[in-house]
Amino acid sequence: MAKRRRQPWLLNTSRVRLLRVNRSFARGTPAGALVLDAGAGHGPYRRLFRHARYEAADFAQLATRYTPLDYVCSLTDIPVEDGRFDRVLCNQVLEHLDDPAGALAEMHRVLAPGGRILLSAPLFYPEHQQPYDYFRYTQFALRRLFTEAGFAEVKVTWLEGYFGTVAFQLEQMHRQLPRGRSLGLRRRMLLGPVLAVTRGAAFVLSGVFARMDLRWKHTASGMPKNYVVRATRPEG
Ligand SMILES: C[S@@+](CC[C@H](N)C(=O)[O-])C[C@H]1O[C@@H](n2cnc3c(N)ncnc32)[C@H](O)[C@@H]1O
Numbered sequence: 001m002a003k004r005r006r007q008p009w010l011l012n013t014s015r016v017r018l019l020r021v022n023r024s025f026a027r028g029t030p031a032g033a034l035v036l037d038a039g040a041g042h043g044p045y046r047r048l049f050r051h052a053r054y055e056a057a058d059f060a061q062l063a064t065r066y067t068p069l070d071y072v073c074s075l076t077d078i079p080v081e082d083g084r085f086d087r088v089l090c091n092q093v094l095e096h097l098d099d100p101a102g103a104l105a106e107m108h109r110v111l112a113p114g115g116r117i118l119l120s121a122p123l124f125y126p127e128h129q130q131p132y133d134y135f136r137y138t139q140f141a142l143r144r145l146f147t148e149a150g151f152a153e154v155k156v157t158w159l160e161g162y163f164g165t166v167a168f169q170l171e172q173m174h175r176q177l178p179r180g181r182s183l184g185l186r187r188r189m190l191l192g193p194v195l196a197v198t199r200g201a202a203f204v205l206s207g208v209f210a211r212m213d214l215r216w217k218h219t220a221s222g223m224p225k226n227y228v229v230r231a232t233r234p235e236g
Pocket residue numbers: 038039040041042043044057058059060061062073074075076090091092093096097098129132
């Protein structure tokens with residue numbers, strides 16, 4: 001009998017949902033279409049586009065593993081002709097760009113008229129990939145940036161529900177609340193038990209909220225961790 005894989009208690013619901021939205025974008029991509037993964041990193045969505053022709057661009061400045069790159073470049077200057085791609089995907093990159101408007105104008109340029117773009121970007125996430133971390137985006141900033149770059153049919157939605165954001169905040173509390181020597185003796189005596197109980201409760205509740213988020217995407221209050229933008233380059 002096949003062994004059941006153990007699920008870790010702490011779940012990153014953003015990863016689950018990013019895979020879902022990218023899979024759905026890939027399913028709407030015709031066979032043989034030319035796709036650009038802008039800021040591809042290690043290329044987590046490459047395999048979803050096996051039916052298409054996938055190309056990857058990244059500036060490759062971080063000490064990390066990159067998927068084979070077709071273009072090592074800044075997203076403000078992609079070395080291809082106008083309208084080359086039928087689809088552009090750009091996940092978790094916009095916050096790292098010092099010139100997001102310039103990069104969106106460039107993605108608009110390389111997308112064929114009638115082509116579609118899928119982009120995800122965080123609203124609520126700690127600084128990462130320093131020093132290349134510049135912005136967080138509200139839905140209004142995203143709509144404005146996309147519209148000003150020339151995109152049409154701009155739809156901005158929540159990636160996770162609020163429970164996913166809560167699960168993430170609880171996970172951060174579990175990991176980041178100070179412990180041990182960093183507190184100093186006096187504070188450790190006074191605050192140590194409170195912090196230890198809070199860390200433990202945050203661990204358990206994070207798993208509970210993550211599972212709730214995957215079953216029920218609550219968007220009526222709170223905020224998402226990430227937004228997703230779907231847009232098209234108008235014909236003509
Ligand atoms: C958080 S990673 C996301 C990678 C991938 N899209 C994913 O979803 O896993 C951000 C990526 O943006 C790239 N990047 C940052 N600034 C860039 C720039 N100005 N031009 C091109 N790529 C850039 C980084 O090298 C990194 O691979």
